[in-house]
Structures are given as C-alpha cells and as structure tokens.
Amino acid sequence: MKNINRRTFLEKAVKFTGLLTLSNVLPKKFLSYAMEPEVKSVLGVGKGENYGKITGLAVDALGGMGKFVKKGDKVVIKPNISWDRTPPLAANVHPEVLKEVIVMCLNAGAGKIIIFDRPCNDPRRSYKNSGAVDVAESFKTSQVSLIHVDDKDYIEKEHKDGKFIKKWNIYKEALENDVFISIAKAKHHGLSKLTLSMKNMMGVMGGDRAIMHQHIDQNLADLNFLVRPKLIILDAGRVVWRSGPQGGDISDTKKIDQVVASRDTVAIDSYGATFFDLTGNDLGYVKIGKEMGLGESDLTKVEMNIKK
C-alpha cells in the first residue's frame, strides 16, 4: 500500500469499523432469512396399528428418507428411550418405530448410524427394557451402534438470542453429523402438560438439566434453537395419558395409532397436542416457539399429508 495520510486513514478506519458492526447485525436480521427462505411446514402423518409401517408412511408423506439422508451420511438418531419401562407401558419410543427409522436410513444409503439418549433412569436398564438394545443388535452390523453418552463428549453451544438458555453443553454426536433425527414420544407430563418433540431435545443436554424445569416453556424454546434436528418423528402409537412421563401401568396408556414426521418441531407438537384433546396454544413452549420463529403452530397454515 502507498503512503496513507491521516484523512484516508480515518476514512478507512470508519468504513472498516462500520462494516464490522454491520456485519455483526446483518446476518441475524437479514441473512438468516435469506439463507432459510420461508417454506410452508409440512406434516407427514401415518395412521394404523402397525407402528413400524406407519412410521414409514409418515416419512414417505414428507417425500421419503432419501430427501434427508444421502449416501454415506453419518446419521445420528436421538429416540426417547429415557425410562426403565417395557414397550407396552409406552414410556419410550416403540422399538418398531426405531427399527423402521434405522431401516429407512440404511436403505437411503446411510454410512453410519449412531443412536443415543441420556436416560433419566439407569441407562443400561433403560436401553435394554425400552427394546432399543435388541433393535440395534438385530441389524448385526457395525454400521448401527447404540452408545452410552460419556461425560467428556459434550461441546458448549451458544445461542445468544436465547432468553434463559444462552449456552449449554450439547452431546457431541448431536452436533457432529450429516443428519440428526429426533424420535419423540407423545406423553403426558405434569409440569409442561405434554412431552412431545421439543422436550425430546433435553436428551442431548449435558450437565444438570433439572434446572430446565424452572421456566420450562421458555427454556425448551431456547434449547430447540441450540439443536435443530433435520427430521423429527413423533411416536404416538400408544401414548401415556396420565402419570406421565413414565406411566408405569397399562391403564395409564391409550392407543392413538399415529406417527407424525416433520421438519418443524413446533408444528409437530401443535398437532401432537390434539391427541390429548388440547391445542398447540395450550402448550407454553409451542406458543413461545412460534413467537421466537422456531416454527408454525397454527395447523391451518401447515400442510398435512395423511397416509393410512
């Protein structure tokens, strides 16, 4: 560069700092909209008594697993297998649903599939009695692995716009992958009324997540900005309708016979609320999620593809 006099130096300095400042503001307000053009939320719904089959139908209604998983992709699946309860008690994602998702991923050419949760009960018992161990072993391939989370494998993730949860340690596999799939279970929940797909994301959190329960609605919305699955599946084959989220008695469960798939966690939860004779507006986290721009809660604005 040639000689710089004071005037040009000041000019350049002002322009440079101005640009820096703008570049900090711009992406948030404009760039993000530019990068993610507003698309209509779509719900794929499968209805029927064969939970494996209707899981396939729900994903097909979104255009099939090939839309999400490309050849050789590393797929990470986070099912809700959080409780030491057997499949008939409906506290965990049904093994048939989990199995069907893995089959679809493999058929779409997934290179590696990792399944994990951070259970509330003992992890070994929860994995085993939810049926997830048997599902993972049934594939007899090292491509599919069900792993226990390790305290050391967490990465701090930031979301400055979050109200309470601005950063948190998130499980490494949930962040470092090509496709992250969340399989949630529809259940009653004392504090937040229902546990659906937004609450399923608590399984990727490290540290002491019990404090999530204070201001749970806002916290769940914040959390879902930190981790955004590419595909969300809601297992509502048999649901826990009281004494949630773990039930414990067959009389605590009810048959809904639906599995829902979507990219939009707010839309899926808004639809999930209807299984319990509620609407999305009855759920605080759905309302806040919509306000924060996480997704669409108004089901009239959501495209529904129902397959039987």
Place this chain on the structure above:
Amino acid sequence: MKWRRRAVQIIIFVLYIFLFLKTTYQGEDVLSYPVNIFLRLDPLIALVTMISVRKVISGFIGAFLLLAATFILGRFFCGWVCPLGTFLDFVSSIFYRKIGAVREPPLQDKKYRWKYYLFIFLLISSVFSLQLIFLFDPISLLTRSFTISVYPAFSFLFSNGRFFPLSIKKAVFLDTQPVFLLNIFIALIFIVIIFLEKFGRRFWCRNLCPLGAMFGLVSRFALFRRVVGEGCNDCGLCGHNCKMKAIRDDVKKNLSFECIDCFTCADACSTQEVNFVFAPDIMNSKQKFDLSRRHVLISVAGGVLAVPVIKNIYLQKSELIKSMDDYLIRPPGALPEAEFLKHCTRCGECMRVCLGNALHPALTEAGLEGLWSPLLVPRLGYCEFNCTLCGQVCPTQAIKELTQPEKRKTVIGLAHFDKNRCIPYSRQTNCMVCEEHCPVSPKAIVFEETKDLTKEGEPIKLPRVIAEKCIGCGICQNKCPIQGKGAIIVTREKVIK
C-alpha cells in the same frame, strides 16, 4: 508341585476377579453367574452368621462341604484357593524377589496364636448375637476393598484413555465411574494388610486371619500331611522356606494346623525326603497345638464384653428406636434393623452391584455395630424401581431376594418436602422435577395448581407427597435441582416398626 499349586491359585484368582466383574447388571434382571460363590463357600461367615442369627441359611451348604474337606486335606484352602492368600503371595513376590533365596529363621514366635484368640473372640460374641466377623473375614475384606476402593480407582485410571487404551476400559469397566463413601478408610486397611507382608510372608494369614484359624482347628486331625523320610540331613531348608513358619526347630515335625499344603518345603528339600501323603499319624509328625489358657480366657471374656460395648443400644430399647439416624436407609428387602446387622457380613456385594451407585458403607449412622453396613444415600444415587440385584447377591440373606412386583412395593423410606427451600414454595417458580421422576403409578408426588402466578403468569404448581404411596426410592431427592441435601428429603420414617 509348587507350579501346579501356583497354576491353581492363578486360575481361582482369575475366576474370583471374573465373578467380581460380573457382579453387575448386564441386561438381564437376574444375574446369570453365582457371583457371591466365594462368600458362600466361606465357613467362617457361614458359622458365625448362623450362630448369631440362630437359623440355618441354606446358601452355605458349600461352606460346610469345604470344612469337611479340610478335615481330610488340611488347610489347602489357604494355600490353594483363598483369593486374598493368592493376592498376598503375589505381593510377597514383589517384596521378596527370589522366594527360594529367602532366609527366614524358623522363629519360635507365638504370633500365630493371635488368630485363634481372634477366632474365639468372634465366635463368643456371635453367641451373644453380635456379628463382628466382617472386620476380619478375608473374603469379605477382599471383596469389600475391591468394591469400595480398588475397582473405582482402576476404573478412573483407565477412564480417559490417557494412560491405557480405551478398549480396556470398555471391555472391563462400566460406563459409569463408581465412587463410594469411606473409600480411603477401607483402602487404608487393605494397604496395611498388604504392607504387613514386609514383616514376613503371609503375615496376615499366619497371624491374623480368623478363617485360617478355623481351618487350622479343623485340620489338626487331617489325614493328608507332611512326612519326612529317614534320609533327612537336618539342613533346615524346609523351615527357612516355609512361609507359614510351620516348621520349627525339629524339621521332622510341623505345626500341622499351620501347614497350608503349599508344598514349598517339599520343593526346597535338599534330599527329596519331604512328602505329602494320606496316612494316619504313626510317625508322630505333628507338633502340639498350644494355646495359652490365659489368653483363651481373655478372648472369651473379650467376646462377652464386646457385646455391651459395641452393640447398638437403640435396637434394645424400643423407645430409642425413634431417635435412630433419620437417613439410615437400608436396601430394599433388608431385614429389620437388629436382624439385619446380625446377618450382614459387609462384603460390599450389594454396593458393587447397585445400579445407581446408591449404596455406600455406613460409618456411624447405624452405630458402632453397623460399621460399613450398606446405606442408601439418595443424593449420590437412588434405588432403581425395577432392580432386584442387591437381594440376589447378598450371601447371608440380610437382604431378601425379592421378585420385581415385590420390589416395586417394598418401602425403604419416605420423602418429605423442605418447603423453605423447595422452588415452587419459596421462589414463585415452577419446578416439579420430583414429580416427573416418581416411578410409582399413580404417583406418590402430586401437585396442585394454585391461584398464585409465576413471573410468567402461569399458575404455580405446589407438590406434595402421598405418604401411603411413597416407597422411599430416593429418585426425587437424587434429581432435585436444589443443592446440598435437596428440597425433598428421604428419611427412614416409614420403615420403623
């Protein structure tokens, strides 16, 4: 012969470690290995427990078969089987590099008598229902030390892959890192026993082990014994090499009750005249069994006196039972407190197998008598609703083996709210973590919506405990976000009868 013995020792020790590592949940509700077999083969635990509880415990049949075998074979258990003995032999091989070269004078020391006095002491106090065997039984001691101190330390060393490859960690250790209260205390005792080897090989076995004393008493009349042939040149090598110091000034005779059939003397003999044979004692090859009458009497008196000194007075005076430690929560299926202490041998199997690392050794919570007995510490771990493992591994049936439906109804305590600290009661904020985790259906923790609102405008939900439904599993206290004791606290209240 020596190598044959060593091979057997190593195989049995590896088996012991294998079963120790298998003492954990591996995907089946019922353990598939008899993991407590070494404890159930221990005649000292069997005898003293059965005397103090005045009941036959069926699981101990093997122990009495072993005792019967000792009548014929002598103290082969100490030399060939005992995992602590093998461990100490291994330690010796580090302390004394060349075992054959060790020159230990055949002392006339009478320290070996200590263990007999100790045995008498333990036996007498057990007659008065004070079960102190846990302090000195070698199998119990080894299992407890491994569980509380050694295994967690190794698991930690292997955990991050910095010192050892992670594949070892994955194959041998659990995904979770166990930590126990009193781990240093119990480790220190184990370390002392290891360092006693410095004062002579098998110091513990020779001078202190009451199980060895029991086998010694029985093996006095054993048919299988050491005989020395006519060609003996009195070189004394056998005496020098005897790790039990059972061969004294007259090398043709030995203290038969001290001999552990290790055959070291036969291997060391310069004239090949030492043999072990089945034969009646025609050659008068044994030395006299000589306990001092005065010391025997002192041990008996000590055993009697220990009872009022150590026994938990609470258990005798019913009105004082109420003042027992609030937080003395026993594993599910544990016998009533007084009976429990008579049964429990403090082997630590229940703590080892406990899924959530919830059981810890007690210090004074259950009185002096209850040292190291299992205690559920909900803040560190809770009792898993569907798990019945502790009852399955208990060798003395201090913890009953429960079926899953029985277990789900077994009450071990009662939860209480500390409303001064509970978040919805004291901070105008909702929480309800305890209610979410309560495993019984319908839940033992319920909540009511109040007219008061949180800062976000939601109705405040106030939780409370339904005492009739609470089983005291402690998951609520374990998961409570309030630090310290938590805002929901489990006490033993509902258990006191």
